[in-house]
Amino acid sequence: MSRGALVSLEGGEGAGKSSALASLRERIEARGLGVIATREPGGTPLGEALRALVLDKAQRGLCAESELLLMFASRAQLVREIVEPALAAGTWVVTDRFTDASYAYQGAGRGQPAARIAELERWAANGLVPDLTLLLDVPVALGLARAHGRGEVDRFEQEQASFFERVRSAYRERAAVEPRRIRVIDASRDIEAVRADVVAAIDAFVDLRAGGS
Numbered sequence: 583m584s585r586g587a588l589v590s591l592e593g594g595e596g597a598g599k600s601s602a603l604a605s606l607r608e609r610i611e612a613r614g615l616g617v618i619a620t621r622e623p624g625g626t627p628l629g630e631a632l633r634a635l636v637l638d639k640a641q642r643g644l645c646a647e648s649e650l651l652l653m654f655a656s657r658a659q660l661v662r663e664i665v666e667p668a669l670a671a672g673t674w675v676v677t678d679r680f681t682d683a684s685y686a687y688q689g690a691g692r693g694q695p696a697a698r699i700a701e702l703e704r705w706a707a708n709g710l711v712p713d714l715t716l717l718l719d720v721p722v723a724l725g726l727a728r729a730h731g732r733g734e735v736d737r738f739e740q741e742q743a744s745f746f747e748r749v750r751s752a753y754r755e756r757a758a759v760e761p762r763r764i765r766v767i768d769a770s771r772d773i774e775a776v777r778a779d780v781v782a783a784i785d786a787f788v789d790l791r792a793g794g795s
C-alpha cells in the first residue's frame with residue numbers, strides 16, 4: 583500500500599479556507615482515495631484545548647515564545663496521534679493550516695527567528711512537511727473585512743493590518759522559494775472561482791502521484 587499524502591491549506595484571515603477545505607476533501611474522495619480532514623491548532627483533544635487558549639482574547643499577556651510553543655505542542659500531538667498513523671495506513675490528510683502558519687504568524691508576525699521554528703519543525707513536528715500546500719492569497723483589507731463580517735473576532739483577528747501584511751508577505755515569499763510544493767490561489771475572487779482552482783490543483787497533484795508511484 584502506498585503512503586498517503588499530507589495536503590495543507592494556508593492563508594490569512596478571511597481567505598475562505600473552510601469552503602476550500604470542503605472542496606479539497608470532496609475531490610480527493612471523488613478520486614477514490616481515503617481522506618481525513620483536520621485543523622491547526624487543534625485536531626486532537628489536547629490541540630483543541632490549546633486552540634481555545636491561543637484564540638482567547640482574554641490571553642492578553644501571552645508572549646511570542648509561549649505562543650510558538652503552544653502551536654508546536656498542538657502540532658506535535660496531531661502529528662503523532664493522527665497524521666503519521668493515517669499516512670502510514672495510506673489515508674490522505676487535509677489540514678487547515680500546518681507549519682507554514684508558524685513561519686508566517688510567529689516568525690514574520692511576532693518576530694520569532696526562522697531558525698528557531700525550523701528546529702521545532704525538525705523535532706516537534708517530526709520533520710513532517712506537507713506534500714502539497716494551497717495558499718489562498720487575499721489582500722489584507724479584503725480578508726479582514728470578510729473575517730470581521732463573520733461576527734466576533736478572536737485574539738489574532740484583532741491584530742493590526744501591519745501584522746497581517748507581514749504574515750501575507752511571509753506566505754508569498756515561502757511560495758516563491760518552494761513553488762512546487764506551495765501553489766498560490768487568488769482568493770480575492772468569488773467562491774466558485776477559488777473552488778475551481780482548488781480542484782484543478784488537487785487533480786494535478788493526484789495525477790502526478792499516480793504517475794510517479
Ligand code: TMP
Pocket residue numbers: 599622623653678679680681683684685687688738739
Ligand atoms: P484559523 O483562523 O485558520 O482557524 O486559525 C487560527 C489562528 O491561529 C489564525 O489566526 C492563525 C493562527 N496560527 C498561528 O498563529 N500559528 C500557527 O502555527 C497556526 C497553525 C495557526
